[in-house]
Amino acid sequence: MNDAVQIRDLVKTFGGGRSLFGRKASEVRAVRGISLDLQRGETLGIVGESGSGKSTLARMLVGLEAPTAGTMLIDDKPWPELAAAGTRAFGRTIQYVFQDPVASLNPRKTIGDILDVPLRLLCGYDASRRAARKRALIDAVQMPMDTLERYPHEFSGGQAQRIAIARALAAEASILVLDEPVSALDVSVQAQVLLLLQQLRDDLGLSYLFISHDLAVVEAISDRVAVMYLGEVVEMGPAAQLFAAPQHDYTRSLIASAPRLTPDAA
Amino acid sequence: MSESPVTAPSPARKRRGNMQLLMANRLAAAGLFIFGFIVVVALLAPVLPIPNPDLTDQPNRLLPPLSQGHLLGTDHLGRDILSRLIWGTQVSLLVGISATALAALFGSLIGLVAGYARGATDSVLMRLVDMLMAFPYILLAIAIVAALGPGLLNALYAIALVNIPFFARNIRGVTVSIRNREFVDAARLSGKSHAAILFTEVLPNVLPVIVITMSTTVGWMILETAGLSFLGLGAQPPTSDLGSMLGQARAQLFTAPHASIIPGIMIFVLVMSINLLGDGIRDVLDPRLRSGALDRPMAVTRIERKTKPAPTLADAPALVVDGLSAGFDNGGGVTPAVRNISFRLGKGECLGLIGESGSGKSVTALSLMGLVASPPGVITAGGVYIEGQEVLSLREQELIGLRGARVAYVFQDPLTTLHPLFAVGEQIAEAILAHQKMGKTAAHARAVELMESVGIRDAASRASAYPHELSGGQRQRIGIAMALANEPDIIIADEPTTALDVTVQARILELLDALRRERGLALLLITHDFGVVAQVCDRVAVMRHGEIVEQGDTQDILRDPQHDYTKRLIACVPELGEGHGFLDRVRPLFKEAGA
Numbered sequence: 001m002n003d004a005v006q007i008r009d010l011v012k013t014f015g016g017g018r019s020l021f022g023r024k025a026s027e028v029r030a031v032r033g034i035s036l037d038l039q040r041g042e043t044l045g046i047v048g049e050s051g052s053g054k055s056t057l058a059r060m061l062v063g064l065e066a067p068t069a070g071t072m073l074i075d076d077k078p079w080p081e082l083a084a085a086g087t088r089a090f091g092r093t094i095q096y097v098f099q100d101p102v103a104s105l106n107p108r109k110t111i112g113d114i115l116d117v118p119l120r121l122l123c124g125y126d127a128s129r130r131a132a133r134k135r136a137l138i139d140a141v142q143m144p145m146d147t148l149e150r151y152p153h154e155f156s157g158g159q160a161q162r163i164a165i166a167r168a169l170a171a172e173a174s175i176l177v178l179d180e181p182v183s184a185l186d187v188s189v190q191a192q193v194l195l196l197l198q199q200l201r202d203d204l205g206l207s208y209l210f211i212s213h214d215l216a217v218v219e220a221i222s223d224r225v226a227v228m229y230l231g232e233v234v235e236m237g238p239a240a241q242l243f244a245a246p247q248h249d250y251t252r253s254l255i256a257s258a259p260r261l262t263p264d265a266a
Numbered sequence: 267m268s269e270s271p272v273t274a275p276s277p278a279r280k281r282r283g284n285m286q287l288l289m290a291n292r293l294a295a296a297g298l299f300i301f302g303f304i305v306v307v308a309l310l311a312p313v314l315p316i317p318n319p320d321l322t323d324q325p326n327r328l329l330p331p332l333s334q335g336h337l338l339g340t341d342h343l344g345r346d347i348l349s350r351l352i353w354g355t356q357v358s359l360l361v362g363i364s365a366t367a368l369a370a371l372f373g374s375l376i377g378l379v380a381g382y383a384r385g386a387t388d389s390v391l392m393r394l395v396d397m398l399m400a401f402p403y404i405l406l407a408i409a410i411v412a413a414l415g416p417g418l419l420n421a422l423y424a425i426a427l428v429n430i431p432f433f434a435r436n437i438r439g440v441t442v443s444i445r446n447r448e449f450v451d452a453a454r455l456s457g458k459s460h461a462a463i464l465f466t467e468v469l470p471n472v473l474p475v476i477v478i479t480m481s482t483t484v485g486w487m488i489l490e491t492a493g494l495s496f497l498g499l500g501a502q503p504p505t506s507d508l509g510s511m512l513g514q515a516r517a518q519l520f521t522a523p524h525a526s527i528i529p530g531i532m533i534f535v536l537v538m539s540i541n542l543l544g545d546g547i548r549d550v551l552d553p554r555l556r557s558g559a560l561d562r563p564m565a566v567t568r569i570e571r572k573t574k575p576a577p578t579l580a581d582a583p584a585l586v587v588d589g590l591s592a593g594f595d596n597g598g599g600v601t602p603a604v605r606n607i608s609f610r611l612g613k614g615e616c617l618g619l620i621g622e623s624g625s626g627k628s629v630t631a632l633s634l635m636g637l638v639a640s641p642p643g644v645i646t647a648g649g650v651y652i653e654g655q656e657v658l659s660l661r662e663q664e665l666i667g668l669r670g671a672r673v674a675y676v677f678q679d680p681l682t683t684l685h686p687l688f689a690v691g692e693q694i695a696e697a698i699l700a701h702q703k704m705g706k707t708a709a710h711a712r713a714v715e716l717m718e719s720v721g722i723r724d725a726a727s728r729a730s731a732y733p734h735e736l737s738g739g740q741r742q743r744i745g746i747a748m749a750l751a752n753e754p755d756i757i758i759a760d761e762p763t764t765a766l767d768v769t770v771q772a773r774i775l776e777l778l779d780a781l782r783r784e785r786g787l788a789l790l791l792i793t794h795d796f797g798v799v800a801q802v803c804d805r806v807a808v809m810r811h812g813e814i815v816e817q818g819d820t821q822d823i824l825r826d827p828q829h830d831y832t833k834r835l836i837a838c839v840p841e842l843g844e845g846h847g848f849l850d851r852v853r854p855l856f857k858e859a860g861a
Contacts, residue, residue, distance in 0.1 A: 049767035049768070049769065050738075050767055062455060063455075064451055064454070064455075087454050087455065087457060087458075087459075088457040090455065091455050091456060091457045092457075095455060096451075096452075096455050098448045098451070098452065099448075100448060103447055103448045103449065104448040104449050104451075104452045105449055105452070106449040106453070106467055106470075106471070107449075107471070108470040108471060109467075109470075117453065117456040117457065117458060118455075118456040118457060121456060121457030121458060122456065122457040157623070164452075167452065167456065170456075171455075171456070171457075186622035186623055186794065187622070187794070187796075187835060187838040187839055188622065188834060188835060188838045189622075190838070191838040191840075191848075191849075191852045191855075191856070192856055194849060195849055195852065195853060195856065198849055213767065213768065214768075214840075215768070215842055216839075216840035216841055216842045216844070216848075217840055219840070219842060219843075219844065219845055219848075220840045220844065220845065220846065220848035220849055221846075221849070239845060240845050243842060243843060243845075244843070253769055254768060254769065255842065256772075257768045257769040257771065257772035258768055258797070258842055259768070259771070259772075259775075259795060259796075259797025259798050259800065259801050260797055260800060260801075260841065260842065261796055261797060261800045261824050261836070261839060261841060262800065262824075
């Protein structure tokens, strides 16, 4: 059993292709040679501002984007092998929780229908087992049972994010990529979702890649933290150590800019 | 003056069903009834007591309308026009609707596949569609019928084919925007294949657009069928359709005009009724129009106060809000959004209005200048005093004159509040010219000056930049410059840094803080972030469910919150340096709540 995720020299460049008439399009280097490991049962926080490449990294991990160069081992399986096996292979290995929970649920489907899909396609359960599993999932994310018959617009942001987490859990993958899962939520709801995430990780033995721009949130939930800046990891280390004694200038400026309740502490 | 002059009784608005909404649109309802009547009569053609439409009767040819036995007269072969009209309408409707269904089926399929697949598939499919569009459609239809041979069925195919591009382009556009939504990615990660996603995730969301497009094109298709039949390429004798009736009667246009005028009127009435109905259906199904966007908002929020507050207030600070209540008219009554809000704000002071989503902080901010969209917004009680004068009692024009001049707003996302097609310098100059009389060049110079004062480097050249060319932080600086344009006394900033990165947020907050100190501005800062409040606000008011639960000195409230809600809200903010301790600290809070 190796690390849950192992990334080496990962590069992603957008654009840059040649158009019909041979003109080279401008390229954007979103991820520039990242190497990092996610250990099993660990939460690795990824911090960075908009444009730092953190979402691109997450989308490559779950197979929604293809890397330009570099290698990724996910649950000991090489990325190209998973990609060749199709999205179902990815779905069984690694799951993704989106930033905007309401946008990630199809407005014209009930929650029951939405949860049914991964259970049917990824786990291959029969109807009675799916029904039992759906109830268990709704229970695990602490939502009432009538949730299954309702539509996404009937839920608040925090409730929708619980449902989105339930969908990610339904696939029974052991690795979860959480892309700003609490950024769209109010503070009290945010605290509840963070508690839920930590409890699920401990109960089910999950590994989290937790992406956020909010330093305090990342510090609260992560074991280790990586700081991304312009497509590179500029600093990585245990959470407490990294925030107490930042080494890189960018990390220092991030910590200095974070709003605090007690302004004199800065 | 016991009643406020801007109050106008507006008709009750309720959330209504689709059918009720359609009926409320008089033109669409008229269209529906006429169309329904025509369809019923056409369908009943076999059982109606009308003569055989193909029975010729040479002695009685070209009888005028109202002749005995022939209500609408006869044509050049002595056939009954009323009978031919009813049977012909049946044929025209059948062909028009079938052609629409065919065009919708194939056009939507092309649009869905092209929009979802993108890349090479998209290019190839859309270039083929472009080729279809490059021909004048009627010439193309004629060419197709010429190749296939005249006949009603071939005319139907031709019309369906030339209308495919219309559907394909519309549906592709919608599909592209839905394809980029997160639920499509989520469905992929749930293991769905591309085909399954296209037909079970994307199609249900595109369906309303397909229905709208169909309802607006049926009339057009009937007209095109009539056109082809008129040219003798559609319905072949003795079958009658509206176009061929018109075509055959053309020769007698001067001797017996009724033979061509009657089918002409029928085509007109049929197509008009379908188009009116189609527009009505579009208005009902389009969620944006349905939400009430069709109702033009009034210039000032509707004000319906039972008691009028005193018109002036002695020795008042810059802004006093006294017992303000506002809500939304839901047809039957008013759903309150904020209740009994009172606060004071002096010059050079910063008050933070903090609360979670739905707490009513934005409604409060917008109500101060009567900016809540009305309908459905309505201010039900209280007063707003600016420099001691009650502004909600002012005449509409006077209140509008205060906006931007004495009280200015800064909004959350300047990318949506700045006009994308004008240079930022022009937009600032426009804000100045709205309130001050000065030359264009003077206004421009003043705009550059303002941009410098909000910390934009190289302002003279950046003034000609468009909003999309600036970063988020720079755009918010422009937003602040616009708010400063007329040297207001009060700035209301609604979540001004929520869309920004933390490092940029820190700079913008510094700027706002410096401006209010230098210029003695009263700053009302609306936010959900206690960190922001702690950094810039002197005082803070905590809102929950439309009410202020606690207000006081920022440091006092942060150190020693009195209300349970405030305590809980502050406890839920993670602090840097706390680490895993945060989760241990908040866990008991929710255990109690859950029990």
